[in-house]
Amino acid sequence: MEAPQGGGGSDRDKPNNSSSTSSTPIPSVATFWKGTALLSHTSNFITNKKSERSAVVFVFYREDMISFSSRTGIPRGSGLDDFKFDLEKERSVLDEQGLRIAENQENSQKNRRKLAESTRDFKKASAEEKLSLFNSLLKGYQEEVDNITKRAKFGENAFLNIYQKLYEAPDPYPVLASVAEKDLKLSELESENRKMKVELEEYRTEATHLKNQQATIRRLEERTRQLEQQMEEKVKEVVEIKQRSLAEENQKTLEVLKEREQLLQDQLRQAQDSVSNMQKLHELAQSQLFEYRAQSEEDRAAKQSEVNLLMDEVERAQTRLLSLEREKGVLRSQLQSANEENGDRRSEDMDPNSILENSLSAKEKVISELNMELHSVESTLSNEREQHINEIKKLNALLNEKDFALEEIKKELQARPTAKLVDDLRKKVKIMQAVGYNSIEAEDWEVATSGEEMSKLESLLLDKNRKMEHELTQLKVKLSEKKSLLEKAESMIAELTAKVNEQQRLIQKLEDDILKGYSSKDRKVTLFDDWELSESRAEPSEKEALDSFWKMLLFPLMYQKTFAKQNSEQKHVSSDQDQSSMLKVICSQRDRFRTRLRETEEEIRRLKEKIGVLTTELERTKADNVKLYGKIRYVQDYNLEKVVSRGTKKHAEDLESGFGSDVESKYKKIYEDDINPFAAFSKKERDQRYKELGIRDRITLSSGRFLLGNKYARCFAFFYTIGLHILVFTCLYKMSALSYLSHGPEESLIGDKTIDLPHAL
Structure with a gap:
C-alpha cells in the first residue's frame, strides 16, 4: 500500500519541478534590465550629446514630411504635425518599468518557492497540524494571487501606454523611400527625355532631308544598334x-x-x-x-x-x-x-x-x-x-x-x-538566393530547366522578374506621358494666371472709374454704384444681361427726372449731374467690354488657326511615325534570332515582348491597316464601281453623301422639305377656298336637270 503513495507523490512533485524549470528565464530578464540600467547610467553623457542631434534630425524629418505631404496631397492632419515623441523620457520610463518588472519576477519566484516549501510541509504534516497550517497557507496563496494580479495590471498598463504612443506614430520609411526613388527616377527620366527629344529632332530633320531610302535604312540600322546597346545598358x-x-x-x-x-x-x-x-x-x-x-x-x-x-x-x-x-x-x-x-439422590x-x-x-x-x-x-x-x-x-x-x-x-x-x-525549405532558400543574386549562368540555367529539379517556385520567380522588368518599362513610358501632361498643365496655369491678372486689372480700372463718378450723396446714386460694383464682379457671360437691365432701368429713371424737372429746378440739376456721371461709367464699361470682346474674338481666331496648324502637323507626324515604324519593322527582321539577355530564346522573346508599349501598338495597328491587302482591294473595287456609274448616278451619289455627311446640309434639306409641303398645302387650301367663294351663288338645280360647273380660275 505504500508503493502507490510513493509513486503518486513523485508524480505530484514533477509539475513543481517543471514550473521551476519553466521559470528559469526570470533571472535572465532581471539581469537584462539591470544591465540596461547600468548601460543607461554609463552612457548618459553620450546620449545627452546625441539627443540634441536626434532632436534636430527629428525636426528636419517632420519638415520633410510636411513638405512631402504638401507636394503629394497628403492631408496635414494625418499624424505628421500632431505627433510628438520624447525618446529620452520614454527610454527612462521604460527602464524603470523594466527594472520593476524584473523585481516583480524575482519576488514572485521567491514567493513561489516559499509556497512550494509550505505546501510540502503541509503535505508532510499530520491531520491536526494541517488544521493549524491551512489558514497561513491559504493566506500565502491569496497574497501571491494579489501580487500576480498587480504584476499583470502593471504590465498591461505599461504595454498600453507604449502602444498608444507608438500607434500614433506614422511610418516614415515608405514615404522617404518613395520620395528618394521618385526623385532618382525623375532625374533619370528627365535626362532620357532630353535625349529622346534630341533624337526625335534628329529623326525629323533626317526624314525631311533624306532622298535615298537605302541611306536612311543604313543610318536607322546604326541608330537602332546604338539604341539597342543603350537599351541593353539600361536593362542591365x-x-x-x-x-x-x-x-x-x-x-x-x-x-x-x-x-x-x-x-x-x-x-x-x-x-x-x-x-x-x-x-x-x-x-x-x-x-x-x-x-x-x-x-x-x-x-x-x-x-x-x-x-x-x-x-x-x-x-x-x-x-x-x-x-x-x-x-x-x-x-x-x-x-x-x-x-x-431418583429424587433422593439430588444432592449427590x-x-x-x-x-x-x-x-x-x-x-x-x-x-x-x-x-x-x-x-x-x-x-x-x-x-x-x-x-x-x-x-x-x-x-x-x-x-x-x-x-x-x-x-x-x-x-x-x-x-x-x-x-x-x-529540406524543401532549404532548397527553396537556395533557389531564391540563386535567383536574387543572379548566380545562375545561361548554360546552368538550361541544364536546370531541362532536368527534373525545376520546381514551380523557380518558374514563378522568373515570371515575377520578367513582369517587374515589363512594369518598369511601362512606368517609364507613363512617366514621360505624365511629364508631358505636367508641362501642358503648367502652360495652361500660366495662361490662366495671365488671364486672371488681366481681369483683376480691368476690375481695378472699373472701380477707379466708379470712384471718380461717385461724387453725389443721393441714395439712388449709391444704389447705382453698388449695382455697378456687382456688375464688375460678375461673370463675362452675365455682362449682356446686365447691360439690358441697365437700359431698362435708365429709361424710367430719365422719365422720373423730366417729371421732377417740372416740380423743382434744383432737383433737376442734381439729377442731371448724377445721370451724366452714371452714363459715363456705363459707356466706359461698354467700351471696355467691346474691346475685350474683340480681343477674345481675335484670340479665338488665333486659336483656331493654331489648332488647324497643329492638326496638320499631327497628321504629318503620325504619317512620319507610321513610316518610321515600317522602317523599324524592316530593320527588326534582321535581329529576330538575337538573344537580348541571359537564358534561352523563349526568355529573350518574352523580354522583347515585355518592352512593348501602347504607343507602339497604336502605330502597329495603323501600319497594318495601311498595308492590309483586303482594305486596298475593297477600296479599288469601290473606285471601279464609282467610275462605272453614269453622270446622273454620280451626281445623285455625291449629293446624297454631301447631304448625309454634313450637319448643316441635313438641317437645310429637312426644313426645305417641311417648307415645301407647307407651301403646297397652303396653295391647295387657298385654291379650294377661292373656288368655293367664286361658285357660292350658283346652285345646282336637280329638279330642272341643270348642273352648275365651276368656272375656271
Missing part, C-alpha cells in the same frame, strides 16, 4: 538594381527562414525529449500498473484463501455448535430423567449437573465469539475489496491521462514540420 542597370533589391529581400527572408528552421529544430528536439520522457513515464506507469495488478491478484488470492479458511472454520463451528446443542438436549433429557427417577447429582451447565455456557460463549469474529472478518474483507477497487480505478484514470497526453504529443509532432519539409 535596371536588372542590377532589381537584383540588389531582390538580394536584400532574399537575405532577409533567408535569415528569417534560418531562424525559423533553428526554432523548429529546437521545438522538434524538445518535442522528441518530451516524447521520450512521456514514453518512459508511460512504461513506468504500465510496469507499476502491472505490479499493482499482480499484487492485487496475490492479495485477492490470499484474502480468498483466508475467507475460505474462515468459512471452513465457521462451518466447523456451526457443526460443533449443532453437536453441542444435541448434547445439551441429551443432557437435559438425562437430567430430567435422573431427577424424576448436583455436582455433575452444575458441571454440565458450566460447560454448556462456556460453549455458548465460544460460539458467540466465533460469530463476532466471523462478522469482523467479513467487514474487513468488504473494506479491502472496496479499497482495491478504488485503487484500480485511480490507476486506470492515471493510465488514461498518460495515454491522452501521449496522443496529444503525437499529434503535435505530426503537426510540426518534418525533415523532408525542412
